[in-house]
Amino acid sequence: MSPAHASASTSRREQILKEAARLFAERGFHGVGVDEIGAAVGISGPGLYRHFAGKDAMLAELLVGISERLLDGGRMRIAEGGESPEAVLDALLDGHIDFALDDRPLITVHDRELDRLREADRKRVRQLQRQYVELWVDVVRKVHPGASETQSRAAVHAVFGLLNSTPHLGRPGALPGRTEMAELLHRLALGAFRAVAAEPAAGA
């Protein structure tokens, strides 16, 4: 229970979580075995049970952790409050983009394996997600007062899809580098939001 012990054990836990996230993202929750996760951190198989109650617990901690980090980050950026709603939206975008570009495996697992959770954990994750979305909806509606709440919420979901699309990209260098990509995503998202309340000009 000493601080030293706690931090050492914590780093081990986090190491395991990181590798688990990567493997889950690559092959899916059911597609990776505990032995693989263990091997990825240098111990083998059942050794993991000294740190986690089970495979499910790892996934739960991952998903809840991501959701909390996103929500906390969003709240922080809003609290810091830029001069204008536009500035706040920029901050939210940059925060989410950093996350999407730096923690691809987490993003992937986040909206892919939610249903594998126990009822309680899933409910908690969904609640956190919902709060995060509402954060964005409020800001978007300040920037674009013309849009209805329903439209704005759908737009926020869609823009999340846009921002989270990076994991699906092919590995080779056929795509922009990290900073260029961040700028591009930022612009695309703003462009989408700008169109949210525009008159339905396009022919459908």
Next chain:
Amino acid sequence: MSPAHASASTSRREQILKEAARLFAERGFHGVGVDEIGAAVGISGPGLYRHFAGKDAMLAELLVGISERLLDGGRMRIAEGGESPEAVLDALLDGHIDFALDDRPLITVHDRELDRLREADRKRVRQLQRQYVELWVDVVRKVHPGASETQSRAAVHAVFGLLNSTPHLGRPGALPGRTEMAELLHRLALGAFRAVAAEPAAGA
């Protein structure tokens, strides 16, 4: 081998594929057993092996089928050729949006379970996807000549993420209805594309 036999058998196959897609989307490829798929079409378990070589074969046929349908649809809309590149892009968008809204399970499975395929099938699917993307990239670059090819390709990927975001939406009616949603997605996508080559106005 008679036509009557073939069409009857085909409808059975398609019924199985449809249910398999739904189940794979809901619980993941590894998360659903052959017994469940069988039960979903009224036969039980191993009866499926009269129609498919195995579970993998079902997934492969699903993914290849989706990719081919998308690509063929895209080629068709381009061949029909609207008067302007803008009209073609509109047609591509409407086609993809229809698909995303009507065949959610397929969309979900499409970018979620690709890695569970045998090497050959995976290669084929990726090739089809790549061709589909290039179709869009060409059109987008005609509409927005200012954008580099790299930027355009990244933007197309991102917009796919935007359009395919619908499966992640909560069930309740907190969201627009089907036609309203289609219009909204169309506008958002055009807004994003419009921003692809704009000067990096936003503060980053």
Next chain:
DNA sequence: CTTTCAGGTTAACGAGCACTAACCCGGCTG
């Protein structure tokens, strides 16, 4: 020096699952 204990190890168990084997039946075909 002994005791404790965190953090490992290997062996085994039990469940689940894809797939196969063997059998069955009802409707065309000759």
Next chain:
DNA sequence: CAGCCGGGTTAGTGCTCGTTAACCTGAAAG
């Protein structure tokens, strides 16, 4: 009527995988 055969059925098999059990070790505590 006989036989083929598409499309089912149930029982069983072998493998994978999560989890538990039992044991080990090295270092800090007393």
